[in-house]
Amino acid sequence: MLDGFEIITTSGIVLWRRHFTRLPASLINSLINDIIEERQKPAAAAPSAYTKDKHTLRYTTASDVGLIFVAVYQSLLHLSWVDNLLWAVKGLFIKRYGDQLKNPYATSLNTSTFDQAFDEVVRKLDTGSTQRRPSEPDSDNQVEFTPPSSSASATDDDPPPPPIPQFKKTQETTVDDTTSTDVTPVATPDTSRPSTPLNASHLLTGKGGPRQSRRARKAGNTQFATSAPASSGDEGPAKVTKKPGAKAKRRWDTDGSAIDADDDVVLDYSAADNGTGTQNGGFEEVNATEMGSRTGKGQFVLKDLDDEVDAILAEAKQKQQAAADTSGGDDAGLLGTATSKLTGLFRNVVGGKKLSKADLQQPMQQVRTLLLEKNIALEAADRLCAAVETDLLDQKTASFTSIDKTIRESMTKALTRILTPTSSTDLLREIANTTGGSKPRPYVISIVGVNGVGKSTNLSKIAYFLLQNKYRVLVVAADTFRSGAVEQLRVHVRNLTELSQRENVGSIELFEKGYGKDAAVVARDAVSYATNSAKGSGMLFDVVLIDTAGRRHNDARLMSSLTKFGQLANPDKIFMVGEALVGTDSVAQARNFAKEFVDTKGHLRNGGVGMDGFIISKCDTVGDMVGTLVSMVHATGIPVVFLGVGQHYGDLRGLNVDWAVRKLMK
Amino acid sequence: MANDSSALDQWLTWAFSPAISAIIVTLLISLSLPVLIHWYLYKKAVSTEVPSFVLVGPSGGGKTSLLTLFANGSTAETYTSQEPQAALCQLPSSTRSKEDKYRSEHDTSSRSQPKFHLVDNPGHGKLRHHATTSIMSRTSVRGLIFVVDSAGISSAAGLTEAAEYLHDILLWLQKRHTQGKTSKGPTSIPVLVAANKQDVFTSLPAGLVKTKLEEEIGRVRESKSKGFLDSGVGMEDDAGKDEEGDWLGEYASKGFRFAQMEEHGVDIQVLGGNVRGEGEEGGKVEEWWGWIGENL
Numbered sequence: 001m002l003d004g005f006e007i008i009t010t011s012g013i014v015l016w017r018r019h020f021t022r023l024p025a026s027l028i029n030s031l032i033n034d035i036i037e038e039r040q041k042p043a044a045a046a047p048s049a050y051t052k053d054k055h056t057l058r059y060t061t062a063s064d065v066g067l068i069f070v071a072v073y074q075s076l077l078h079l080s081w082v083d084n085l086l087w088a089v090k091g092l093f094i095k096r097y098g099d100q101l102k103n104p105y106a107t108s109l110n111t112s113t114f115d116q117a118f119d120e121v122v123r124k125l126d127t128g129s130t131q132r133r134p135s136e137p138d139s140d141n142q143v144e145f146t147p148p149s150s151s152a153s154a155t156d157d158d159p160p161p162p163p164i165p166q167f168k169k170t171q172e173t174t175v176d177d178t179t180s181t182d183v184t185p186v187a188t189p190d191t192s193r194p195s196t197p198l199n200a201s202h203l204l205t206g207k208g209g210p211r212q213s214r215r216a217r218k219a220g221n222t223q224f225a226t227s228a229p230a231s232s233g234d235e236g237p238a239k240v241t242k243k244p245g246a247k248a249k250r251r252w253d254t255d256g257s258a259i260d261a262d263d264d265v266v267l268d269y270s271a272a273d274n275g276t277g278t279q280n281g282g283f284e285e286v287n288a289t290e291m292g293s294r295t296g297k298g299q300f301v302l303k304d305l306d307d308e309v310d311a312i313l314a315e316a317k318q319k320q321q322a323a324a325d326t327s328g329g330d331d332a333g334l335l336g337t338a339t340s341k342l343t344g345l346f347r348n349v350v351g352g353k354k355l356s357k358a359d360l361q362q363p364m365q366q367v368r369t370l371l372l373e374k375n376i377a378l379e380a381a382d383r384l385c386a387a388v389e390t391d392l393l394d395q396k397t398a399s400f401t402s403i404d405k406t407i408r409e410s411m412t413k414a415l416t417r418i419l420t421p422t423s424s425t426d427l428l429r430e431i432a433n434t435t436g437g438s439k440p441r442p443y444v445i446s447i448v449g450v451n452g453v454g455k456s457t458n459l460s461k462i463a464y465f466l467l468q469n470k471y472r473v474l475v476v477a478a479d480t481f482r483s484g485a486v487e488q489l490r491v492h493v494r495n496l497t498e499l500s501q502r503e504n505v506g507s508i509e510l511f512e513k514g515y516g517k518d519a520a521v522v523a524r525d526a527v528s529y530a531t532n533s534a535k536g537s538g539m540l541f542d543v544v545l546i547d548t549a550g551r552r553h554n555d556a557r558l559m560s561s562l563t564k565f566g567q568l569a570n571p572d573k574i575f576m577v578g579e580a581l582v583g584t585d586s587v588a589q590a591r592n593f594a595k596e597f598v599d600t601k602g603h604l605r606n607g608g609v610g611m612d613g614f615i616i617s618k619c620d621t622v623g624d625m626v627g628t629l630v631s632m633v634h635a636t637g638i639p640v641v642f643l644g645v646g647q648h649y650g651d652l653r654g655l656n657v658d659w660a661v662r663k664l665m666k
Numbered sequence: 667m668a669n670d671s672s673a674l675d676q677w678l679t680w681a682f683s684p685a686i687s688a689i690i691v692t693l694l695i696s697l698s699l700p701v702l703i704h705w706y707l708y709k710k711a712v713s714t715e716v717p718s719f720v721l722v723g724p725s726g727g728g729k730t731s732l733l734t735l736f737a738n739g740s741t742a743e744t745y746t747s748q749e750p751q752a753a754l755c756q757l758p759s760s761t762r763s764k765e766d767k768y769r770s771e772h773d774t775s776s777r778s779q780p781k782f783h784l785v786d787n788p789g790h791g792k793l794r795h796h797a798t799t800s801i802m803s804r805t806s807v808r809g810l811i812f813v814v815d816s817a818g819i820s821s822a823a824g825l826t827e828a829a830e831y832l833h834d835i836l837l838w839l840q841k842r843h844t845q846g847k848t849s850k851g852p853t854s855i856p857v858l859v860a861a862n863k864q865d866v867f868t869s870l871p872a873g874l875v876k877t878k879l880e881e882e883i884g885r886v887r888e889s890k891s892k893g894f895l896d897s898g899v900g901m902e903d904d905a906g907k908d909e910e911g912d913w914l915g916e917y918a919s920k921g922f923r924f925a926q927m928e929e930h931g932v933d934i935q936v937l938g939g940n941v942r943g944e945g946e947e948g949g950k951v952e953e954w955w956g957w958i959g960e961n962l
Contacts, residue, residue, distance in 0.1 A: 011751030012730045014743035032746040036790050107737045107753045422791040424830050428889040469892055656896035
């Protein structure tokens, strides 16, 4: 069964919620955090799933009104109807409260009447495809049987005997909507269980199938198609008596234009323009004749809701299909396109234009090209563009703002968001806390990377920085592979010793075991040497800097030794050095290195991301094209900590996000 | 069609003819237009001029709850925010605003309590840029409310996070003050550190929150000054940045005190309270209302 359903604004306020069991608040908070940190997609088009300790959260967003709809259930259950529930509730809620939500200062809604509507929607859509405990189905079905008045009137109309053949039939043709199948199992409780898998598969096939043709057909032959698209298919004879009344009721109850507009939208997706006119005419007619007589009965209100839900679901399906069909050219007349173009131009200057996918397409392409020119990997550029598109779709441009400018602003925000680290990257404070705490121990930093990116150079830059802050530094030559590596470090250490003595700051020493040894063991020995726990006279060094051998990221044999290294040396920080020059390959480099650092239990280090930071070297050589920063952060979610900006020991910088974004958007 | 064009012709002929009626109409239009435009523009400017207060602070401090309490009188359930949210609030009748300072207690003439906008900002590390945008985009920001979880501050990590964020905010305010282009300088923005969740058992009282934050900000300031330079410094030719500019408070002073910010036009107060009360009721927020009243 469903555990909970919540409607939350993007500003974090719960507008409406229903809990069936106790749920920890951390569930949804962690979902939102993952959306913010872009590990989860904001699911604007179709609901997507998120799993967190035994619960599955399916959610969908409505970006134009800033809402998130979340349904929570146990991961063990496979509730195939939850997607429909999300669609239906999203549609209903926005329809009812959309106007109030448009007010930018609204912080609360009176949603007390929504409880009943929600219950109805759940009762309608709950297909019994939940894998319940054995005791439950009986009682549940009883509940749905005993008050026949309260359940949807479609259930009453449905003739009980023929459900199975009908069901079969609809499956063959795969053109039926969900509701009719939802209704049939309820009417015949004994078949609900075996039908479960059928039902699920049916839902799946229904999504992709030839729905278009059916809609077209229906638009052609019946006037009631839009209001009750679902139930009209397989219950032809039974509904004749009641249908018109219900129809009229629905029009009357929600009163006018909102429904009207929605119907138009549905039709727009399915049929040509002339269809809408006749459809509307038919409605007016029914409306005028039958409106007055049926007002006071609760039954019809429920029916009304029923139809509304059907309409919403049908519309959602249409939309999905439209999205899949990559929107064929709209065949408005020559005059129509000309005027729309003119107003579009005008709107572009003045602002207040509602952005559609077509509007965004060309300027998005420009921005994408700009990003690619800045050396951002294709994958990362696409992701950024997708984020901007979901951010802007169906939004209105601000007054006197062109689409171009709006997109650039949104892209600036997206870049800032991706580059800003979640937590602070203040190295000095962490070192001070580790070495000066109640249980002092040396702070271990190790540096990894591909060959020739500047591992040793950046290591000595960090060493210089630490010396300036009066730390005692041990440099470990764990590159026991390449000839000359140890000697190179020795030169650096000699220079730094000279410098530190002259300035009378910290001290530095080299730890080496020659060539051919296992790097992991050398690193471990170095850490225990720095800790100096055996002699008990306190630490010899505050910081241990471990240099490792460069390795190609696609060489599995060399990469696998990193895992052992990570476990034996157990560094506080693992930094990966990447070149600013590298371009598209940076994504693969970052991914392959990050995935090697797992602990003994098989979890990635540092909360599931593997490493602690990137050092992007050679930034002075690329000018504006600092896209590698974005590519590497995109690939792993690991923040950029330092930038190498020159040849001297002092040429190491922290990352200023504004600076980087400015360069990228220039 | 022909009818239309002849009518237009006639009209145009009249408009350009030296008839007295045409002259009067022209005069009327040319004289009234500037007045109308002026009226239109000023009407617009005045209507947007609602003073606003900006809520900032680390995630989980209770900003959104505070917003709903102030706006609706009751707290709503909240989750992590992703977007800023503004709300129109009205000062409760129990709190006196600054303009009512000299009003007699027994003055029975109806007074309207002033309204203001309260702007909530997400506290998540990646979304903090919203805060500065919120302040910049509003013309009349009367104050900044830094909401901090006074129970979370007793842990080292919570304290560090709050202090670093507060440091950044204060430094931004200080730079805004010192780098003002005009001689008058931008209007000063007072800061309220709202020590929230005073009802929680492990929370620290407001005084202790203040000293803890001051100490920690001192440490943050220290390590920031020793740390790496930002990228961009020395790579481009903006040599205007000096070390003193990035130092919060009185330069080279030993410890940081909130009082040091006064010379930069930032008045800081630390007041305790709790947004959540028993059940549905709001908690103890009178002191914060008082602060808002003073600064309206």
